[in-house]
Amino acid sequence: MEEQPRLREHWHVIRRHLTLIATIAVCSVLVVSVAVFVETPTYTATSVILVEPQPPQVLDMKELMVESPGSDEHDYYKTEYALLRSESLAAQVIHNLGLENNPLFNDSDPAGGLVSGLWSGFESWAMGLFSRGADTGQADPPKISGVAASLVTAYLSYLSVQPEFGTRLV
Numbered sequence: 487m488e489e490q491p492r493l494r495e496h497w498h499v500i501r502r503h504l505t506l507i508a509t510i511a512v513c514s515v516l517v518v519s520v521a522v523f524v525e526t527p528t529y530t531a532t533s534v535i536l537v538e539p540q541p542p543q544v545l546d547m548k549e550l551m552v553e554s555p556g557s558d559e560h561d562y563y564k565t566e567y568a569l570l571r572s573e574s575l576a577a578q579v580i581h582n583l584g585l586e587n588n589p590l591f592n593d594s595d596p597a598g599g600l601v602s603g604l605w606s607g608f609e610s611w612a613m614g615l616f617s618r619g620a621d622t623g624q625a626d627p628p629k630i631s632g633v634a635a636s637l638v639t640a641y642l643s644y645l646s647v648q649p650e651f652g653t654r655l656v
Contacts, residue, residue, distance in 0.1 A: 576641045577630045
């Protein structure tokens, strides 16, 4: 019968290769640390909205009997979905939440992470030094309800409105 290696023999093998084991462990921790600090965190928020049509305010009883509530129901919900995706509502949300200063929606690059953020900060500082006395001659960007149209476009690119079929939930 073959003799099993004892714990002391395992310990000698580990001690013999301790520098290799420690080097691999340290390198792994460094690589993971760099990846975590460079990666930009991404957050997703969801919300459920109940869309209910308002009953018609009809005074004439004959009109109430003639008008069927389900005939325009499909168009009503399509209109509500379009309103949720509208530029004016997006501009109100951007203004109310203060998203004008959020780097995700303005010109700074959110995909680069920490290093890219530091580099873009340095670039904007350097450009500010050279353009202090110079007139850029650029016109103000177009605005929607007081918010830059580019911010509204960026916000709407991240927005998704998905109805839950068979329900009145969006």
